[in-house]
Amino acid sequence: MDSLHHARQIERVAALSEAADGTAPLDEATLMALRHPERFRSWVEGEAVAVLVDDQVSLVVAPEARGRGLGSKLLDQLLGDVGPGTRLEAWSHADHPAARHLAGRTGFERVRELWVMRRRTSIPLPRLDPPPGVRLRTYTDDDAEAVLRLNAAAFAAHPEQGAMDADNLAERMAEHWFDPAGLILAVDTSEGAEGRLLAFHWTKQHSRELGEVYVVGVDPEAQGAGLGRLVTLAGLHHLADLQVNEVLLYVESDNAAAIRVYRDKLGFTHASEDTHVMYRRPA
Structure with missing residues (x-):
C-alpha cells in the first residue's frame, strides 16, 4: 500500500x-x-x-x-x-492507561503534560481596554514577515511552534478555518515605533460551537506589559461575537503564570481528563 x-x-x-x-x-x-x-x-x-x-x-x-x-x-x-x-517522542492525547502501559513496556518516560482549559462564552468577558500607545487590528498579508519574526522570538524554546516558516504559515492560512479577522495584532503606535508588532492572538473556529485560543505570541522585549492578556481577551471577544458556545486552549501544566491568568482573569477551567501527556524514549 x-x-x-x-x-x-x-x-x-x-x-x-x-x-x-x-x-x-x-x-x-x-x-x-x-x-x-x-x-x-x-x-x-x-x-x-x-x-x-x-x-x-x-x-x-x-x-x-x-x-x-x-x-x-x-x-x-x-x-x-x-x-x-x-530518540522518539509520543503524545497520549488524553492520559490513557493503555498509553501508560505501552510506554512503560517500551522504555518511554513521561516527560510533559499539556492541559486543555475551557470556558463557556456565556460567561461575561472583561472590558477590552488597550493601554495608550497600543492599537488592536486584524491581520493583512503585509503582516506575514512581522508575525513570523515575532513568532520565532516568542517560541524560541518551543520547537513545535517556533519553527513555523513562510511555507508553514501559508499552509495554515490555506486551511478552511482560517479567517484573517481572527488573527488579532497589537501594534505600537508610540512616536517612532512605526506600527511595530508587539503581540498577536491567532484564533481558530473549529465548528459553530467551538473556538480555540490557537496561538498567543508576545515579543520578548514587550513582556510584562499585559499584552498577552490583552490580545487573548481581544480574541475571546472575537470568538464570542461568532457565537461559539465554548473556547478551549492548550497550556503547559507547569506554566503557573499563564494558568493563573487564564483561570483567575479570563474564566478558564481545567478537568483532569483534559490532560495530554508526552512520553519520550532517550537515544
Missing part, C-alpha cells in the same frame, strides 16, 4: 477514534504531514495505524479493534524499524 493510501487509512482510523473518544488522536502537525508522503513513515495493521513524523510517534487503534494487541504489535514494528538508538 502506497503512502497516499496509508494517509487515507490513517485519517479514517483517526476519525473513528475521535468520534468514540471525543479527543483527536493526531495533532495538527501530523495531519499536515500526511499530505506530503516524504514527511512521514507509516505502519498499518487493519484498523490500527502508527505514524512517525520526524521523531514524533502517533499510534491509533479504531474502537472496534481495541483489546487485540494491535497497537502493541505496531509499536514494536516501528521501534524495530527505527532501531534502538533513535
